[in-house]
Amino acid sequence: MAKVAIVGATGKVGQYAALSISRIPYVNEVQLYGRPGSEGILEGIARDLIDSFAATGTDSSVSWSCSIEDLKGSDVIIFTAGVPRKAHQTRNDLALENARIVKDFAEKIATIAPDSLLLMITNPVDIMTHVALKYSGKKSNEVFGIGTHLDSMRLKSAIASFFKVHVSEVHTRIIGEHGESMVPLWSATTIGGIQISNLPSFARVPIDEIMTQVKCSGQRIIASKGATVWGPGEAIGTLIRTILGNEDRILTVSAYIKAEVHNIGDVCIGVPVRINRSGVYPVPIRIEPLEVRNFQMSVEKIRRITKEVFNALENGEE
């Protein structure tokens, strides 16, 4: 059984993540953590969550706290604290503001929760994952981000819809930045176990249209309803279930790579990893030459912004 804490639990994604993880049978304690002053709202969220349990037969305990020491003993900490983007912004516009929040937190939990896994959601998630890794001093398998898992889900739905098949028949993944430079791996996409390019109808797939839809999905949802909530919340649920069930599934998350993709590394970015109770393990892969080139460009972009953020954090820049 496990204790899972949510940092930023008063936020939109934090609240839905609490509901999503409370339904995982391995979770016996959900802890809602918020900034000092948010005790009242945390209590309300906890009560609302507990009200749902009678309908779902959930049997977890729910606690709330504004004291960071209470995160001690968490098996996994889900980090959703920070500012979300407005529809006219890119995720990278949030980098420095959110990096300060992440750094401050990571330094504190280094001693409070040295054994916890840390799942980053806050955007820009690849950069926030690297900031959390650096300042928490944790091992690289213990700190990871939701990365391109949500983008991969979006692509999977779009492909299933085009081919009129159940989503479970589609296997695909997107690697790289959770952002504009993301790279769909058509070479790793199958429908009913058949490589997608071996299907005659592949020639009719509107690839550019589908990728625009995937890339713009977050922005479109933010423009119309203010925030993306259920997609990321369910993605968080999948990741936590995979970890606590020690499932060894291969999912695409933001993780620190050394050289696993064609010797490209020293960056936190979306890649296929094996996930289990002790964390994430990037899977060495070989992909098509065009995919390598696009991944390399995505890596260079993320490395550059990460470096700028690290420099600004070290120099105390505003």
Ligand SMILES: NC(=O)c1ccc[n+]([C@@H]2O[C@H](COP(=O)([O-])OP(=O)(O)OC[C@H]3O[C@@H](n4cnc5c(N)ncnc54)[C@H](O)[C@@H]3O)[C@@H](O)[C@H]2O)c1
């Ligand atoms: N990577 C993804 O797939 C994905 C998906 C959805 C949201 N997000 C990101 O998650 C974050 C939260 O999104 P949201 O919609 O829940 O936002 P929200 O505004 O509803 O919630 C933000 C939370 O962060 C807390 N917070 C804000 N500033 C803080 C600070 N200075 N110190 C400590 N805590 C602070 C707030 O109290 C609140 O709990 C954003 O960065 C958003 O971009 C990422």
Ligand SMILES: O=C(O)C[C@H](O)C(=O)O
């Ligand atoms: O788009 C956003 O800013 C939120 C999130 O990263 C998403 O893709 O839903």
